[in-house]
Amino acid sequence: MLSVIIPAYNEEKCIKRAYDAINSLLTQNCIDSEFIFVDDGSDDQTYEMITELAADKENVSGLHFSRNFGKESAISAGLAAAGGDCAVVIDCDLQHPPEKIVEMYRMWEQGYEIVEGIKKERGNEKKMHSIGAKIFYSVISRMAGFDMANSSDFKLLDRKVIDVLNKMPERGFFRAISFWVGYNKTTVEYDVNKRVDGESKWSTKGLVKYAFSNISSYSTAPMQIVTALGVVMLIISVIFGIWALIDKIIGRALEGMTTVIIITIFIGSIIMISLGIIGYYIARIYEEIKGRPKYIISSSVRSTNKKTISIDS
Numbered sequence: 001m002l003s004v005i006i007p008a009y010n011e012e013k014c015i016k017r018a019y020d021a022i023n024s025l026l027t028q029n030c031i032d033s034e035f036i037f038v039d040d041g042s043d044d045q046t047y048e049m050i051t052e053l054a055a056d057k058e059n060v061s062g063l064h065f066s067r068n069f070g071k072e073s074a075i076s077a078g079l080a081a082a083g084g085d086c087a088v089v090i091d092c093d094l095q096h097p098p099e100k101i102v103e104m105y106r107m108w109e110q111g112y113e114i115v116e117g118i119k120k121e122r123g124n125e126k127k128m129h130s131i132g133a134k135i136f137y138s139v140i141s142r143m144a145g146f147d148m149a150n151s152s153d154f155k156l157l158d159r160k161v162i163d164v165l166n167k168m169p170e171r172g173f174f175r176a177i178s179f180w181v182g183y184n185k186t187t188v189e190y191d192v193n194k195r196v197d198g199e200s201k202w203s204t205k206g207l208v209k210y211a212f213s214n215i216s217s218y219s220t221a222p223m224q225i226v227t228a229l230g231v232v233m234l235i236i237s238v239i240f241g242i243w244a245l246i247d248k249i250i251g252r253a254l255e256g257m258t259t260v261i262i263i264t265i266f267i268g269s270i271i272m273i274s275l276g277i278i279g280y281y282i283a284r285i286y287e288e289i290k291g292r293p294k295y296i297i298s299s300s301v302r303s304t305n306k307k308t309i310s311i312d313s
């Protein structure tokens with residue numbers, strides 16, 4: 001059985017449409033499935049729509065978060081609830097083409113344990129966002145040590161991988177963790193569709209925050225950059241120190257107030273940046289060490305009506 005995990009935040013108009021599109025496709029291709037909608041603390045009628053759907057159909061369940069915990073948490077909750085032999089994570093807005101699920105499923109049948117959806121085109125998005133995304137992926141790919149360009153959350157995972165992910169306590173970055181775990185992987189390319197309804201939940205500020213938190217969860221390189229900068233500063237200050245001493249010894253008057261100011265400002269700013277970076281990591285350690293749950297499920301629903309099988313005699 002395939003578990004279809006769909007995170008949804010304020011997607012009241014998309015729930016039914018996503019279910020119908022994906023379910024009919026899977027039925028046509030004889031793929032047994034269950035749907036897990038994770039309502040990430042929506043303010044609209046999303047959860048009501050999911051409840052209705054669960055009452056109406058036989059393979060739908062829904063989780064409702066007590067507040068908005070973010071897509072990463074919604075994916076974690078979905079994976080924890082998945083009962084299938086494999087699971088696919090797909091956006092509610094149908095920007096990930098559902099027909100690719102079938103292709104991914106066939107790959108899984110051939111023995112692949114992770115099938116990554118790779119974006120061919122990034123769809124319609126702000127120029128600034130696509131440039132930002134390019135920089136982000138090149139940085140994180142280098143730091144994490146695997147090429148994640150154009151990767152997305154649209155993936156199919158085997159049961160083994162789901163179990164591993166469920167055991168990981170850290171608040172990870174789903175997209176990268178599935179690279180980190182290894183396993184037998186393949187990719188499926190897809191074009192990003194237009195959003196069917198509603199609007200994107202990402203603001204520029206949100207994306208920048210997301211980028212920083214993901215880079216820091218994959219690499220401590222920024223902290224090492226701080227050490228490197230410190231060493232460079234030390235060398236520079238030794239050179240300047242010797243220079244100043246020689247000036248003093250040969251009795252050349254010191255007129256270099258400007259130099260002093262520049263150096264003071266420079267060192268001050270490096271120290272401040274360094275403290276900021278270290279503080280950021282400490283904040284992350286603090287977040288993890290508190291050990292709070294990644295999400296809180298305040299209610300859940302599950303289809304009760306079973307398919308009635310009629311036997312013709």
Ligand code: UDP
Nearest residue numbers: 007008009040070071074091092093200201
């Ligand atoms: N989403 C979520 N929690 C959030 C933000 C988004 O579960 O806090 C879901 C959203 O409902 C959608 C998917 O994540 O199914 C992708 O979100 P969106 O379409 O806003 O992102 P984009 O496609 O613009 O990257």
Ligand code: MG
Nearest residue numbers: 091093095195
């Ligand atoms: Mg979208």
